[in-house]
Amino acid sequence: MLADEIIDRSDAPGLILRKLSPHVLSELIQAILTDVRELSRICARSFLHSTGIFKLVLSESTYSSSEVRLHVWKSGCVFPSGSNYESVHNHRWHFCSRILQGTFCKELFVVSNAGPGSFSHYRFEATAPGQLNTVTERGSCDLQTSFRVHLFPGQTYEMAPSAYHLIKPVDENFSATLFVRGPYETNGTDVFLPAEMSLHEASSKSIEPIEPNQVKNLLQVIQRD
Template identity: 30%
Template sequence: MSTTSQNSAGDHRFPRGLAEILGGDGARTGLSHLEKAAWEIRVEPRPFVTWLTALLEDDAKVAEIAGRSYWHPNGFAKLVLHTAAEPEFRIRLHVWPESDVVSPGESNPHSHRWEFASHILVGTGMHMVEFTEVTEGGKPFRRYRYGADPANPAALVAAGEVRLRRTRSPHVVRGEVYSCDTDVVHTVRPIDARLTATVVIQGPRRTPTTVVYCEPGESDDQPNGVLSEADFRELVTAVLAASEPEAAS
């Protein structure tokens, strides 16, 4: 595996272009900026695919990205491809490998400390279920705060028992953009068992904590899995192969 120069991967024009969209008008990055960035990838995916190829060919970047990425307990990979401070944003690639069964995705309803917009790059699409807390009806859950323990920011801190009711179930298919504010509580899973990949443009952190809900009896100990450099190479290679028709159109 050859190593490319810093200019071809670490200082590629694709993340620089997104940075201009997200902070070019001098305003603090908001959901509208994130949606615009995601639509930029939707309309013209080739710059992203070219950059992803450059990352794969750069041994140092592969090691750096694998070190801050991980396997979610529900079997998909969260690849943090790029981080930036000014404007503050991240580019992530979420990958559900092809399987014999449909992945459960993120089974615990949860919110986020930041806004994001995502584009379905590979696969049929994603199915979301959104929830709200209610006093009557719905289903019982145990509520936790993620990020509330200074000694262990990844720990889930108990925050009472509540009931959740489904409010809507949006589907997002390949080629579409989905955006999410910090007050949305949802679950996410692929529509089918095919290889599925979403490009996520994450904005700045808005709140110090976020909520995660577990069903009664469900363990709150759900550690992330280590993602190796070999995992990264295999996943990105598969995504690039599957995205070729989209990038060429």
């Protein structure tokens, strides 16, 4: 609960991000590394995502509150059952993020053609918080990049729930961000897959638990650099 001693989870993501300044975040990570129980709690709610991203969840959260995470991309990390493919997508919540290590490319997209195209559009919806998604195929389309920028350590960005986007590290060794999501605002999210990729292939990928030593090692690298 160390993160919850610093932040108020009812605050907006941008305010939480400002409270977690580089100095405060460094002190928080150091406190976590010396607290076996807190490290165990963080490990229990953290995971390796199918896109190859380690997601270290630093704070407890609910559908109506914010959540603080560290997102880590590590060279050579491949999800056991997937190809680490990162799809163009949006979210059910607003989020803010600060680059900690590495260089990232942020891209925004718009649907440029509602007819037959090179992407398949799927809508994932939950009828209630915590329930499994139902999936609806929305046909095919083309996507056009509407904005692209490179982001460097210390820079921040935010994303609205409706924004179709893709955030990928440019550096291949070790990249990390501080990520704060807000409360859930909608029940659905949109995912765009290349037409040649089946939904079964994409949905077969999930999340994998990570070991306490992995969490500790990732935190130590972030802290050291």
